[in-house]
Amino acid sequence: MNIITQLVILTLSLLLVNADQYCDNLLKQYNTFKTKCSPDLITINSCSDLTGFTLSKAPSAVYQMTNCTCASPFNTVTADVYCDMNTTCGGWIVIQRNRKDSTVGFNKNWIQYEAGFGDLNQDFWYGLEAIHCLTQTGQWEMRVDYQKNDKTWSYLHYNQFSVGSASEEYPLTVGGFTGEGSDEFASNPLNGMKFSTTDNDNDKLSSLNCATNFKSGWWYNNCHYININRQPPQLVILTLSLLLVGANPLNHYTTRVSALINTCCDLRAYPPGRVQNGVYKMSMGTFNTATVYCDMTTDDGGWILIQRNRKNSQLSFNKNWKEYEDGFGDLNNDFWAGLKLMNTLTQTGQWEMRVDYQKNDKTWSYLHYNQFSVGSASEEYPLTIGGFTGEGTDYFTSHSLNGMKFSTLDNGNGKSRSSNYCAPTYKSGWWYNHCHHINTNQQPPQVNAHVLFTEMKIRPKDCITH
Missing domain, CATH: 3.90.215.10 (Gamma Fibrinogen, chain A, domain 1)
Structure with missing residues (x-):
């Protein structure tokens, strides 16, 4: 025919x-x-x-x-x-x-x-x-x-x-x-x-x-x-x-x-070299989209960046509750993606999280967790994190940040001295306990000690099978 x-x-x-x-x-x-x-x-x-x-x-x-x-x-x-x-x-x-x-x-x-x-x-x-x-x-x-x-x-x-x-x-x-x-x-x-x-x-x-x-x-x-x-x-x-x-x-x-992507993992379907790290538009359900930065090179790619900060950054992380909810900064520079976005992404399926950081001696290291999610606004965005792998020490659970609610300068949920001590002291929102061993939002960012650069990124656990 x-x-x-x-x-x-x-x-x-x-x-x-x-x-x-x-x-x-x-x-x-x-x-x-x-x-x-x-x-x-x-x-x-x-x-x-x-x-x-x-x-x-x-x-x-x-x-x-x-x-x-x-x-x-x-x-x-x-x-x-x-x-x-x-x-x-x-x-x-x-x-x-x-x-x-x-x-x-x-x-x-x-x-x-x-x-x-x-x-x-x-x-x-x-x-x-x-x-x-x-x-x-x-x-x-x-x-x-x-x-x-x-x-x-x-x-x-x-x-x-x-x-x-x-x-x-x-x-x-x-x-x-x-x-x-x-x-x-x-x-x-x-x-x-x-x-x-x-x-x-x-x-x-x-x-x-x-x-x-x-x-x-x-x-x-x-x-x-x-x-x-x-x-x-x-x-x-x-x-x-x-x-x-x-x-x-x-x-x-x-x-x-x-066309829209559903997560950065979708981009892994293209041949190597056809997509680069950068800003993409992602579907967030009916009538909604979000602009995200995709890391397509680290550990097989498919990562959605949720935070980037560096020593002497021009971006202030000393923001209030609403600003941390909505996100702020520049996706091509330093930024915080927003608690609402993190909750929306991680409320379904299983997600992993990675922190890449550069030490003062210019060497690089990373933390990796096989479990990561952020709770709802009504719960004040509690952190769920576990299954540590990576280099060095598990700084998130060594200071018992698992289960902690998020704190900002106008909404304290920490346990040190007073509930609203940590965020104003370190001029940054975070999941504080007493107060932290890791805080990628403070200036300079901290992973046990002060570091030069941090990136937090998440992806679905089944991403590498896509």
Whole structure:
């Protein structure tokens, strides 16, 4: 069975068009859309792979993606994607680009929107089947960057994004709004809406076909508050009787999606050298994400850093309870990841913890524990730690820190002299007892004696089997 016949079988029940005409049109649209592959391009599974390279090695550009079934309706060896490596942490697959007075017409039929059209280096639509294929597994976020008529830029961001299958008519799932301005996708709610084109009307207006009226395919309701495919692209509209009239046309629109990791362990699936130590975005359940620093080199990698401090650090660790709950500092420098994050991560599964530290003689050592978790806010974040391995002495249990609640300058839980003696004395929050033999948050950090540098890191115990 050839590829064209397979495509007809998969799509005929939905499109209800002549098989030969459908395949000829689809092939023509795809060949027009697809850019030529360059042999010197890096081959990737998604744009997020490139976050392991330096920016000089991975600019925003067209790359070849090995999962080509997510880049076209055809099962070829590689297919092209445009990767945005500059916005936030990079790793975005650009799925649409449009601008005022674009020469690319977005007034296309169902087949064309399904297959994709345009030029990846100019204006384009990536294709519903490709977007569905990308977002059907894992959790994805979506971002819309737009330029207003006054030349200023803004953005919308959603922590949940996916597109359903062809048999469902590609319904949109979007939620978890952050960004600047209003949640335009929810204003005329587009969540759950099927895609509409001039020849396949799925909007909720019986009096007109929104796609025909606005000369563009989109997830229409009645009809839209946002439609980045129309000309000019649209963010806000006014309702006038049964017609929708543009009030704030935009000059340029780009939509991006990026894969999230569940833990830093996910990155170990890539070949050695493909990912580096650095900042990544991690899923924290429905509509929530966290930005974390992944250590991919120490002891087989997969570590989430929860603390970094050094002698003479410019970052003060003399913070109050709320600051220690939320976290503070710079993930690329010195920081505390936050008690809320530690509790959320370690409340399920089994976790191990490691402390790497540099002594005053510039040599390195480490502590390692096979059991680590942090309790809830209502319990005041008690520490559970055990199963010591590593070099030297078990400083956490030698001073009985296991089970101790966290203490800060405004919430003391220590047992020395008074409950609130240790944190103000050592100008840092910690799991104090009488008071400590180890405190990586004080200045300078201490592991029995003062040291030059400390990093605390955790990972799931089953990480090295991934």
